[in-house]
Amino acid sequence: MFSMLIIEDDDIIRRGIVKIVSKMDLPITTIEEASNGLEALEKIRQMVPDLIITDIMMPFLDGLKLLKQIREWELPSRTIIISGFDQFSYAQEAIAYGVGAYLLKPVKKDKLYQVLHKFIQGLTKESTHHKTASDGSQFGHDVGFITRYLEEHYAEDIDLNKAASLVFMNSTYFSSLFKKMTGVSFIHYLQKIRVEESKKLLSNHQLKIYEVAVKVGFSDEKYFFRVFKNTTGLTPNEFRLLKTK
Template sequence: MYKLLIVEDVPLERKALRKIIQRQYFNINILEDAKNGIEAIEKAKLYRPDIILMDIRIPEISGLEAQKRIVKIVPNVKTIILTAYSEFDYAQEAIKNGVADYLLKPVRPEDLVKAIDLAIVSLTKAISVVGTGQSSAIVERDILKGVLNYIERHYCSEIKLNAVAEFAHLNPQYFSRYFKKEMGITFTNYVMKLRVEKAKRLLADTNYPIYRIAAELGFSDPTYFNKVFLKYEKQPPYKYKQTISK
C-alpha cells in the first residue's frame, strides 16, 4: 500500500483529486490533507509519504520551498507538482529539486493517473532489496501488477507494447520476454484475450449491436473484431450471443 499526501489550499480541488485517486487505485492510502507548506512538511515528517501532490502556490511557504525541505526528510518521495501555466518556469525549477513530474492546472484525470502510475513504477523499481528484505522477484511482480492495472485501464485504446514498456521503464525486448514468461502468453495475445472477455460480457449483458461493441473495445473495424473473436472463441460474436441466450 502506497501513502499519498495531497498539499492544496483549495478544498474543492483537494476533494476532486481525492475522488480521482480513490476511483482509480486500490493500493493507495490517501493521508490527511495538508493545506499549506508548513503542514506539508509536518505531515511528511509524521507519515513519510511515498507520493505527494503539491500545489506550487500555497500559504505559509511555497510548494517549491516545502519540497526542498521534505526531500531532506523523505529522500525517495515522488512529488508531483501542480502548477498554473503562468508558473511554468517554477515547475521547470522544481524538476531540479527532485520533483518527479508536474501537471498543469486544471489537472485532467487521465494526466493525473499517468503521473501517479509512473511514480508507482519508479517507487517499485527503487526498492532496496537489502533494506526491505524483499527479493528482486517480488519487486518484479509488483512491476507486473502495475503493468496489468495499466492495461486494464487502457485496453480500449490502441495500446502498444512499446508504450507499456516505456511506462514500466523497461527495454521493450526485455519486457516482451518477461511478460510472456510470467503470464504464459504474449503481450498482444493477452490484450486481445482481455478484449474478447470484455466483449463476451457485453454480449451477455447488453443488446448492443456488434459494431457498437467493437467500437467500445477499441476496434475501428467490426470485421476485424469478428475475426479476433472467432480466433479465440471458435465462433463469431453473433453465434456466441445466440448460444448464451438459450
C-alpha cells in the first residue's frame, strides 16, 4: 500500500484530484492534502509520502522551492508537478530537482493514471529489493532495533522524532532510511502494528471502541477509525460484528 500527498491551493482542483485518484485501481491507501507549501513541508516530514502531486504557484512556499527541500532531505518520494504554466524554464528547474513528471492543467485522468502506475511499479520493485536484501550494517541494526521497540511500545506516545532520537539520528534522514529498509514509512509501520493489536482487543465486547483506540496508542477516536478502515477496509464496529458471526 502506498501513500500520497496532494498539494494545491485551489480547493476545488485539489479535491477533484483526490476524487480522481481515489477512484483509480491503484494500491494507494492514504491520501493527504495540503493547501500551501509550508503546510506540505510539515506533512512531508510527518508521513514521508510515497507519491507527491504539487502545484507550482502556491502561497508561502512555491512548488519548486518545495521540490528543492525534498531533494535536500534525500527523500524517496516520487513527485509530480501540475501546472498551468507551459514554460520550459519551469519544467527544466523541476527536472533539476528530481521531479518525475510535469503535467499541465487541466490534468487528464488517463495521463495521470499512466504516471502513477509507472511510479508505483518502481516503488514496488524497490520495496521488494529492500525487503530481500540482507544488511548487516549499523544502520540495519538501528532500524531493526526500532521495529522491535515499536512492537513492544506501540501503545505509548511515540512518533518519528522520538524514534529517531533513540538511535541518535536526524528525524528526516531516519525516516528515509526506515522506509528504504522496511518498504513502508515509519507511520505506516506503527499504524499496522496498532491496528493488528486493536483487532485482538475488539473481540472483547466489554471494551468500548474509544477504549480500544487508547489501549493501542491512538488518542483520537476519529483518527483511529480512519486508520483502521484504510488498513482493513472495515470500520472497527464492522470488524467486531463480522467476528461475532
